[in-house]
Amino acid sequence: MSKPSVNEFTLKIANVNGTGSASANGLLMKSLFRMGIPVVGKNYFPSNIQGLPTWYEIRASEKGHLARSGRVDVMVAMNAETYKHDLAEVVSGGYLIYDSTWPRHSLLKRDDITIIGVPLSKMCNETFPNARARILMKNVMYVGVLAALLDLDLDVIAQLLDETYAKKASMLEANHLAIRMGYDYAEANFATPLPFTAKSSDKTANHIIIDGNTAAGLGCVYAGATCAAWYPITPSTSLMDAFRSFCAATRKDAETGENNFCIIQAEDELAAMGMVLGAGWAGARAFTATSGPGVSLMSEFLGYGYFTEIPAVLFNVQRCGPSTGMPTRTQQSDITSCAFASHGDTRHVLLFPANPEECFYAARDAFDLADRLQTPVIVLSDLDIGMNDWMCRDLEWDDSYQPDLGKVLRADEVEKLDVFHRYLDVDGDAIAARTLPGDHPKGAYFTRGSGHNMYGAYTENADEYQQVVDRLRRKWDTAKAYVPAPVIQYSNKNRIGIISIGSCDDAVREAIDILGHEGVGINYLRVTAFPFNGEIQEFIDSHDKIYVVEQNRDAQLKSLLCLELNVHKEQLIEILHYNGLPMNAQFVVDAVNVDFVKGEAA
Amino acid sequence: MSFMTKPTVRHPQLPVNDLGLTVRDYEGGMSTLCAGCGHDSITSAIVTAAFELSIPTHRFVKLSGIGCSSKTPAYFLRDSHGFNSTHGRMPSVATGANSANRELTYIGVSGDGDTLSIGMGQFAHVIRRNLNMLYIIENNGVYGLTKGQFSAAADKGSIAKKGEVNQQPAIDPCQTAIVLGATFVARGFSGDKDQLVPLLKAGMKHRGFAMIDIISPCVTFNDHEGSTKSYEYSREHFSPAIVADFVPPAEEIKVRYDEGEAMSIELHDGSHIVLRKLDKDFDPTDRVSVLSNLQEGVVAGEITTGLLYVDESQPEMHELNNTTQTPLRDLPFDKLCPGNDTLQKIQARYR
Numbered sequence: 001m002s003k004p005s006v007n008e009f010t011l012k013i014a015n016v017n018g019t020g021s022a023s024a025n026g027l028l029m030k031s032l033f034r035m036g037i038p039v040v041g042k043n044y045f046p047s048n049i050q051g052l053p054t055w056y057e058i059r060a061s062e063k064g065h066l067a068r069s070g071r072v073d074v075m076v077a078m079n080a081e082t083y084k085h086d087l088a089e090v091v092s093g094g095y096l097i098y099d100s101t102w103p104r105h106s107l108l109k110r111d112d113i114t115i116i117g118v119p120l121s122k123m124c125n126e127t128f129p130n131a132r133a134r135i136l137m138k139n140v141m142y143v144g145v146l147a148a149l150l151d152l153d154l155d156v157i158a159q160l161l162d163e164t165y166a167k168k169a170s171m172l173e174a175n176h177l178a179i180r181m182g183y184d185y186a187e188a189n190f191a192t193p194l195p196f197t198a199k200s201s202d203k204t205a206n207h208i209i210i211d212g213n214t215a216a217g218l219g220c221v222y223a224g225a226t227c228a229a230w231y232p233i234t235p236s237t238s239l240m241d242a243f244r245s246f247c248a249a250t251r252k253d254a255e256t257g258e259n260n261f262c263i264i265q266a267e268d269e270l271a272a273m274g275m276v277l278g279a280g281w282a283g284a285r286a287f288t289a290t291s292g293p294g295v296s297l298m299s300e301f302l303g304y305g306y307f308t309e310i311p312a313v314l315f316n317v318q319r320c321g322p323s324t325g326m327p328t329r330t331q332q333s334d335i336t337s338c339a340f341a342s343h344g345d346t347r348h349v350l351l352f353p354a355n356p357e358e359c360f361y362a363a364r365d366a367f368d369l370a371d372r373l374q375t376p377v378i379v380l381s382d383l384d385i386g387m388n389d390w391m392c393r394d395l396e397w398d399d400s401y402q403p404d405l406g407k408v409l410r411a412d413e414v415e416k417l418d419v420f421h422r423y424l425d426v427d428g429d430a431i432a433a434r435t436l437p438g439d440h441p442k443g444a445y446f447t448r449g450s451g452h453n454m455y456g457a458y459t460e461n462a463d464e465y466q467q468v469v470d471r472l473r474r475k476w477d478t479a480k481a482y483v484p485a486p487v488i489q490y491s492n493k494n495r496i497g498i499i500s501i502g503s504c505d506d507a508v509r510e511a512i513d514i515l516g517h518e519g520v521g522i523n524y525l526r527v528t529a530f531p532f533n534g535e536i537q538e539f540i541d542s543h544d545k546i547y548v549v550e551q552n553r554d555a556q557l558k559s560l561l562c563l564e565l566n567v568h569k570e571q572l573i574e575i576l577h578y579n580g581l582p583m584n585a586q587f588v589v590d591a592v593n594v595d596f597v598k599g600e601a602a
Numbered sequence: 603m604s605f606m607t608k609p610t611v612r613h614p615q616l617p618v619n620d621l622g623l624t625v626r627d628y629e630g631g632m633s634t635l636c637a638g639c640g641h642d643s644i645t646s647a648i649v650t651a652a653f654e655l656s657i658p659t660h661r662f663v664k665l666s667g668i669g670c671s672s673k674t675p676a677y678f679l680r681d682s683h684g685f686n687s688t689h690g691r692m693p694s695v696a697t698g699a700n701s702a703n704r705e706l707t708y709i710g711v712s713g714d715g716d717t718l719s720i721g722m723g724q725f726a727h728v729i730r731r732n733l734n735m736l737y738i739i740e741n742n743g744v745y746g747l748t749k750g751q752f753s754a755a756a757d758k759g760s761i762a763k764k765g766e767v768n769q770q771p772a773i774d775p776c777q778t779a780i781v782l783g784a785t786f787v788a789r790g791f792s793g794d795k796d797q798l799v800p801l802l803k804a805g806m807k808h809r810g811f812a813m814i815d816i817i818s819p820c821v822t823f824n825d826h827e828g829s830t831k832s833y834e835y836s837r838e839h840f841s842p843a844i845v846a847d848f849v850p851p852a853e854e855i856k857v858r859y860d861e862g863e864a865m866s867i868e869l870h871d872g873s874h875i876v877l878r879k880l881d882k883d884f885d886p887t888d889r890v891s892v893l894s895n896l897q898e899g900v901v902a903g904e905i906t907t908g909l910l911y912v913d914e915s916q917p918e919m920h921e922l923n924n925t926t927q928t929p930l931r932d933l934p935f936d937k938l939c940p941g942n943d944t945l946q947k948i949q950a951r952y953r
Contacts, residue, residue, distance in 0.1 A: 034953070208952035218948070224938040226930040227701045229694075246948070250940040258926040260933055262701040264919075267727040271694035274687065274724075278698020281685065282663075283931035286698065300688055394949060397942040403935055436931065437683035437699065438706045441660040446676055446684035458676070 003093070004195030007037045007062035010069040011146070013076040014086040015139070018050030021078070024139035025056040027160055028146060029389060032060050033209055034156045036201035040066040040506075041209075041389035042582060047234065047327045053082045062201060066391060067507035070584030073196055074149070076142050078120075084108055095194060097145060099138070116190060118145050123181055128174060137178040144182020151193035153200060154183065206394050212385035213289075215356035215395070216315055217242025219363025220287055221250060224403050225313070227286035229264040229275035231294060234327040235383040236317035239289040269294035273301035273314070280311045281447065283408070283436040285367050287313035292321045292334050295341060295378075302376050303342025304449045306472070309423070309434070311370035311406070313363075314378045317386040320580045329580030330383035332502055333552035338378045339530055339560060345469060349377045349479055350530035354505035355385060357392035364401070365484060371406040373479050374431060382551070384503045384582040407433040414443040422447075422456035423468060430474035476531055483529035486536055490523045491516055497523040497539060499572075500549040501557050503582065508549055510585035515592060522547075522592075527557065537565050540572075547592060549575040551583055620656035628653045630678040635670060640792030640818030640833075641740050645677045647795050648709065648738075651802035652679060655850070662707045663699055667692040667721060670747055671713035671740035671818075679709075690721025693728035696735050697919070703929035704920050707806055708735035714755035715745050718773045722754075725775075729782040729811055734918040736805040737813045739775050740792070742820035743831035750823040761828030775815045777896050780889060780911050786812035787911040788846070791836055792819070800875075801909060803848040809870040810918040817905065841899060843884045844908035849874040867912055877909060886911050 011028070015021040025041065032039045037060050046052035059069045077086040077098045083105075090096050092112045098104065100117030109115070120141050124134045147154060157179055165172035186192055217239050220228070230240045244263055251260040266272035272288045279286035290298065295316050305312050320326035321333045338350055349369055353362040362379050370377040407427075414420060414435055422445040423432045432454075435443030445456045453464035454471070491512055500508045505526055512522050525539045540546060540561070548558040555574040561567055575591040577583040616624040628649045633642050652662065659681035666672035668689035675684045687695045692710050700708055717725045717739050728737070743756040752760075755775070756768045779787045786808040790798040798816065805812035817836050819825050825832045830839075851872035863882075867875045877886060885891050892911045899906035926933070940948075 030953075208949050210952045218945075222939050222945070224935050226933065226938065227698060229698065229701075249948075250944060251938070253926055253937075256926065257924075259924050260926050260930070260937055262920070262923050262925050262930060264697065264701060264731075266694065267723055270691065271697075271724050271727065274691045274694025275698035275701065278685070278695035278700075279702040279931075280698070281695075282699040282702035284702035286702065301691070304688055395945055397939075397945045399942050401939075435683075436703075437663045438661055438703055438929075441658075441681035444660055444681045444683050446686065448684075448686040449688060450686065 006197050006199050007060055007201060009060055009073040009196040010071055011058045011074045011076065012072045012086075012089070013056045013078065013142070014082050015054050015056070015078045016081075017046055017048060017052055017054040019139065020136040021054070021056065021139045023164070024143050025058070026389075027140070027157065027164075028143050029058050030160055030209065031147075031152050031157050032058070032198055033204050033391065034160065035153050035198055036204050037062060037198055038064045038066060038203045038391055039209070040391060042068055042384070043388055044581070045328050053079050060198060062203060064203065065506070065510040065513070065585065067510055068582040068584045070586050074146070074194070076146070078139070078142070095149070097142065116149075118142070118182070118185055120182075123185070124178070127177065127181065133174055137174055140175050140178040141182035144179035145186045147179065148183045148186035148192045149190065149194045151197045151199070154179075204391065207391050208394060209389050209391055210356045211238070211387055211389055212353070212356040212359040212381050213239035213317065213387060214242040215392070216289075216359040216363050216379070216381065216386075218246050218395070219360040221246045222360075222397055223285060223364040223367040225285040225287050225367065226261050227276070227279035227284045228261070228288065229266050229272040229279075229286070230288045230290065231266045231269045231272050233269075233291050233294050235319055235387045236289040236291050236294070236315060238387065239315055239317065269297035270300065273298035273312070276312045276314070277301055277305050277310050280370070281437070285313075285371070285403070287315065287367075289315040289317065291317050291319045291327075292337070293324065295334060295338060299341040302348060303344060303346045305376040306342065306346045306348065307344070307449055308447050309374040309432070310376070310447075311374055312376040313366045313370050314376060316378055316380050318380060318382040326580050328383070330503070330582055331551050331578060331580060332380070332382055332504075333556065333578065334380065335501075335550075335552070335556040336560060338380060347476060349373060349375060349483060351377065351379045351484070352502045352528050353379065353381055353385065354502050354526065355392060356390045357395065359385060360395050368404040369479075369482060372404050372431070372482060373475065374406060374434060375475070380502065382503050388582075407431055409433050409435050409443060411439040411443075414440040417442060420445065421454065423452065423454045423471070425454070425471055429478045430471045431478060480531045480533045483531060483533060485533060486528055486539070487526040488524070488535065488539060491521045494521050494523070495542070495544040496520070497525060497543040497546045498549055499525045499527060499536075499539070499546055499557070499561070501527045504549050504551060507583045507585045507588055511588035511592070514585060514589050520592070520596075530560065532561070532564050536561070540565060540567055544571070545573065546571060547573050547575050547595070549588055551577050553578045619653055621658060623653070623659065625649060625653045627659055627681070628679055630680045631676050633674070633677045635673065636822050638821040639670070640742065640820070641671055641674050642677070643792040643795065644738065644740055644798070644816055644818055645674050647798040647802055649678050650795070651799050651806065654799070655803055655806060657707055657806075661705075662709060664709045664711070665692050665696050665699070666711045667713070667716035669713040669716045669745070670820075671711055672716060674711050674740070675709075690716050690719070691724060692716070693721065693724035693733070693737075697728060697731065697733050700733055700735065700919065702931040704734070704925065705929050709806070710735055710737045712737065712739050714739060714741045714743060714753040714775070718754040718775060726782050729779055729784045729813070731919045732783070732785055732810040732916055732922070734810055734920070735812070736802070736808075737811065739813070739815045740818045741775070741815055741831070742818050742824055743829070744820050744824040746820050746823055755831075757830040760830040761826075763823050763826055774896070774900070775813065776910055777893060779813045780893055784813055784911070785810040785913045785916045788812075788814045788909045789905070789907045790814060790816045791840060791907060792816055793833060793837065797842065797845070797907065800846045800848040804846060804869070804875045804909065807848075807869045807871060807873050808912070809914065810916055836905065839903060839905050840907055841904035842907045843879070843881045843895065843910070844886060845878040845880065846909040847876040847878070849876060867914060869914060875909065875912070880908075887913065
């Protein structure tokens with residue numbers, strides 16, 4: 001049942017992709033944000049260019065709950081094809097707005113919601129002369145309608161339009177007109193505002209709205225990445241687009257106009273990863289961005305990078321698997337495949353950002369870890385983080401930061417050595433020094449994915465081989481001290497906990513809040529990296545029962561915890577969401593409650 | 603991939619190059635290939651070419667894939683960094699390394715299996731990028747390490763050691779490379795060092811992608827009667843179309859050539875390749891005529907060799923990318939990180 005509320009509601013816009021609805025939806029979302037109301041936008045789009053159904057969901061939450069809400073209070077049904085489905089999705093007591101230019105099928109009605117018809121197409125056709133404008137302005141016009149229904153600040157909307165179309169006078173005028181027409185129609189024909197209203201607040205100061213791919217691309221610029229290679233794949237492509245555009249803006253040499261970066265569109269993901277390794281080996285900070293199918297192809301080189309100890313950074317913006325899966329839907333189903341990508345005894349350092357803000361800093365951390373540990377580091381984001389619009393705290397950069405390049409001996413240091421051996425563990429931390437090609441003849445070594453000994457020479461000797469792989473395992477222990485610690489939150493001292501990961505974070509925290517109000521106090525640990533460090537073991541040891549909440553079918557995080565830590569399997573209870581939509585809080589609450597009832601019945 | 607140390611005995615009267623180094627300084631570890639392997643002759647030619655060009659030994663990068671040919675970078679230029687990558691993937695690693703440091707001389711060694719089967723995709727695209735490197739195919743028509751399977755370079759009708767007849771057409775790397783837009787394409791024979799060394803030198807100096815397909819007989823699995831990649835067959839069917847001489851920047855072109863027979867091509871560093879045509883219809887700057895000539899060679903059962911095609915005017919990868927002249931890996935961090943003030947300005951658009 002929908003309840004009247006101020007600044008707590010969810011809007012959903014059903015549309016057809018390729019009709020320019022993104023700018024109208026962005027306008028709507030930013031208007032709420034500029035009114036000081038916390039907001040999140042989720043885009044459910046098809047793997048298609050034009051003509052298939054697409055939805056955009058905006059949740060406003062004064063309380064700051066910014067996971068998918070799992071409910072729709074106000075639906076804007078612009079797509080006749082999905083009308084039936086969209087009508088059914090509105091919560092009882094909610095509202096549905098549709099384009100009344102064409103009659104609705106009489107069978108499609110509900111008595112428990114309010115249906116609002118606005119002749120959007122008719123008004124646009126009568127007002128705007130060309131076909132494209134008629135389609136685009138229909139979308140802007142529903143923003144005007146919503147402005148009246150939700151009591152949005154028209155000055156904020158006008159200001160946003162002025163900024164967006166500062167250089168396109170004709171578009172600016174048309175947009176203002178469409179907003180005004182929608183607004184006036186709603187004011188004249190309906191009781192406004194609805195019981196859901198937007199009221200100016202102060203909760204968005206020092207925040208931005210950004211998607212994770214943009215934040216990660218920006219982070220790569222700040223971390224000093226110069227070489228990037230990738231093959232286009234949804235949902236990671238916009239990460240490299242962002243890197244390219246930030247580089248174009250900030251990395252052109254002031255005097256020569258030359259690029260202080262090199263971005264290569266590879267022929268496939270195999271090549272992309274090879275290029276990253278080549279560049280990392282030669283001494284540049286290099287990275288790639290991909291999704292699950294790309295990681296499958298990159299696995300060959302990930303194993304090479306692990307065994308030959310070459311720094312590399314890979315962003316995996318996860319989507320629904322297996323195989324091609326659902327390219328435009330989210331999942332966390334590459335955890336185990338990334339942890340052990342490639343044949344042989346291979347393991348990789350992973351980072352798990354939970355939101356775009358963390359993507360920005362994860363970029364910096366990933367490069368530092370990769371250089372320090374001389375190994376590929378994989379940042380596991382997902383489609384929800386990467387492509388949706390999140391409200392985040394302002395990004396800050398510490399100007400005193402210097403990249404941690406790890407043990408790299410440049411020409412002057414090599415000169416002082418009697419002899420250089422690539423894989424000799426001099427310091428006892430299982431990390432050997434490396435040199436860069438072109439620096440000094442004494443530093444030359446031969447990198448090979450075949451068996452090598454601690455001096456870097458080819459070997460098929462049993463002991464020599466084992467010495468190297470044993471050191472790699474010790475290096476893994478060193479990594480535990482370097483990776484970021486988990487985020488732990490105690491709601492009150494008891495022995496029930498949740499362990500979760502990445503983009504589950506908002507839904508889990510909201511669920512803990514709801515359960516707290518129901519009298520169930522739950523502690524929370526969010527895993528931020530692999531290898532797992534000591535605090536995770538402590539958390540597990542200090543709880544009787546732990547729900548492991550993640551977005552895949554096979555409980556991959558739980559499996560990894562069981563594999564790497566001392567865990568009684570029955571101590572960990574799976575809560576798994578894997579239908580491709582971002583998880584919502586109620587899903588977690590329900591799962592916990594069901595388990596409680598089961599526990600009481602037993 | 604030698605694990606034997608080669609003694610560094612030097613004859614006191616060994617000639618030195620402009621850097622005061624002897625040919626020994628350009629050598630590598632002891633070869634572990636079969637005695638008589640064509641690849642070892644190529645290694646020796648690479649050593650000679652590098653020595654004669656007087657490039658500092660650590661300013662090369664040598665890369666390879668997997669296979670007998672790909673082992674050879676361990677046998678030359680011991681003072682250079684080497685990268686023995688995965689099967690068929692050397693081009694991508696070379697591309698990445700070159701993207702980070704455009705100043706070095708990149709030599710990739712591959713084989714016919716490594717390039718024309720598992721590595722065909724990367725081979726095609728490294729050509730399209732015109733990566734500044736020398737790409738050598740040590741071509742023996744056979745998989746040696748796995749004991750004698752046909753490669754994609756094996757000619758139709760060629761007979762394997764155990765008697766099997768190859769039914770599939772061969773992929774000619776030279777024709778393929780020219781069609782894909784390669785800017786320097788040559789073919790040589792491991793048994794003809796006089797022809798090979800100038801080609802290697804020109805390939806190292808060429809700005810852009812230089813490919814040399816070198817027929818290099820496999821003495822163990824493909825040197826028998828009926829094979830079209832044997833020493834005997836190769837010698838009998840070689841048809842040099844053109845002879846290339848490499849002339850360094852400071853030297854004058856001294857040899858006199860008959861008019862119409864020779865042409866000189868200037869490389870970007872001021873050195874020259876002087877080409878003496880043995881076939882008067884052959885013009886290595888005309889893609890169409892070269893392709894037609896190579897096709898005629900195939901029909902006649904001849905192996906056309908020499909510097910087959912060259913175009914010094916095409917921009918290489920960094921020129922296409924407008925990359926800074928400084929190797930990217932040497933840029934100071936303050937040139938890379940825009941700083942917090944800029945970050946705050948960037949964020950204005952996200953409010």
